[in-house]
Amino acid sequence: MEYLDFEAPIKEIEEQIAKAKQLQEETKVDMTATLEELNNRLNQTRRHIYENLTAWQRVQLSRHPNRPYTLAYINYLTNGQFLELHGDRNVKDDKAMVGGWGLLDGKGVMFIGQQKGINTKMRQYRNFGMANPEGYRKALRLMKMAEKFNKPIVTLIDTPGAYPGLEAEERGQGEAIARNLLEMSVLKVPIICIIIGEGASGGALGIGVGDRVYMLENTWYSVISPESCSSILWRSWNFKEKAAEALKLTAKDMLEHGLIDGIIPEPIGGAHTDQETTFKTVKQYILKALEELEPMKPEKRIDQRIAKFTSMGVFAED
Numbered sequence: 001m002e003y004l005d006f007e008a009p010i011k012e013i014e015e016q017i018a019k020a021k022q023l024q025e026e027t028k029v030d031m032t033a034t035l036e037e038l039n040n041r042l043n044q045t046r047r048h049i050y051e052n053l054t055a056w057q058r059v060q061l062s063r064h065p066n067r068p069y070t071l072a073y074i075n076y077l078t079n080g081q082f083l084e085l086h087g088d089r090n091v092k093d094d095k096a097m098v099g100g101w102g103l104l105d106g107k108g109v110m111f112i113g114q115q116k117g118i119n120t121k122m123r124q125y126r127n128f129g130m131a132n133p134e135g136y137r138k139a140l141r142l143m144k145m146a147e148k149f150n151k152p153i154v155t156l157i158d159t160p161g162a163y164p165g166l167e168a169e170e171r172g173q174g175e176a177i178a179r180n181l182l183e184m185s186v187l188k189v190p191i192i193c194i195i196i197g198e199g200a201s202g203g204a205l206g207i208g209v210g211d212r213v214y215m216l217e218n219t220w221y222s223v224i225s226p227e228s229c230s231s232i233l234w235r236s237w238n239f240k241e242k243a244a245e246a247l248k249l250t251a252k253d254m255l256e257h258g259l260i261d262g263i264i265p266e267p268i269g270g271a272h273t274d275q276e277t278t279f280k281t282v283k284q285y286i287l288k289a290l291e292e293l294e295p296m297k298p299e300k301r302i303d304q305r306i307a308k309f310t311s312m313g314v315f316a317e318d
Contacts (some may be wrong), residue, residue, distance in 0.1 A: 009049065161200040
C-alpha cells in the first residue's frame with residue numbers, strides 16, 4: 001500500500017492495527033477492544049482527511065500509482081468483450097491512445113481513452129499517456145467509424161497533456177487536436193466523456209467534447225498543470241499548491257462554473273482503494289446518460305452540444 005504525504009495519519013493508525021493483530025496472534029491476549037477503538041479512529045481520520053482535501057491533494061490522488069487506468073475501466077465495463085483497434089492509417093499506431101469496440105450490457109459502444117501504463121516499462125511504452133498527433137487522428141478515425149454504424153462513443157480522459165516534442169509539432173499536434181474539437185462537436189451519435197485521472201490542456205480536450213462530460217471526484221481538469229503554472233508565474237515549482245487553488249481545477253470547481261455535467265463519487269480514499277465500486281458507479285453514469293441521449297434526434301443532440309460549449313465563459317451583462 002502506497003501512501004501520499006497527507007495520508008500519514010492513516011498510515012500510522014493502520015500500522016498500529018497491524019501490530020495489535022500480530023500481538024494478539026503471538027500472545028493470545030484479547031485485543032478486541034483495542035482494535036475496535038483503533039478502527040473507529042481510523043474511520044474518523046479517513047473521513048476528516050478526505051472530506052477536507054485541498055485542490056493539490058486531489059491532484060495527488062488523481063496521479064496515485066495504484067489508481068485504475070483506461071483499460072482497467074474498459075475491461076470491467078465490457079466484461080472483457082473488447083476489441084482494440086489500431087493505427088491512424090497515416091503514420092503509426094499511438095500506444096498512448098487506445099480505442100475499440102466493446103459490449104456494454106450487450107450494447108455496442110466505441111471506447112476511446114489515454115492509457116498511462118501500470119509500471120515503468122509500460123509507462124515508457126505508453127509514453128506516459130501523452131498522445132502524439134497520430135493518437136488523436138486514430139481517435140477521430142474510430143469516432144467516425146462509430147458514427148457510420150450509429151453507435152455511441154465513451155471517452156476516458158487521463159493525460160498529463162498531449163506530447164510536446166518537436167516531432168509531434170512537426171506532424172501537426174495542434175491541427176490534430178483542433179480537428180477533433182471540430183469533428184466531435186457535430187458527430188451524430190451520443191458522446192460521453194469522463195475524466196478518470198488527469199485532464200490536462202488540449203491533450204484532454206482533444207477527446208473531451210461530448211453531450212455529457214463527467215469528472216470523477218478526485219480528478220482535475222485544467223488548461224495547465226499546477227507545476228507548470230507555478231514555474232511560469234513564480235519561476236519555481238514550490239508554489240504548485242497555491243497554483244492548484246488558483247486554477248479552480250477540481251471537479252467541484254468545474255461543476256460550479258458549468259464546465260462539466262456532473263461529478264462521479266469515489267470510495268473514501270480514492271478510486272484505487274475500491275476499484276470495483278468505482279467501475280460500477282462509472283457504469284451507472286454511462287448507462288443513465290445513454291438512456292437520456294439515445295432517444296434524442298441527432299440534430300437536437302448536436303445543437304445542445306454546440307450550445308453547451310459555445311456558452312462556456314460567456315457572461316450576460318446586467
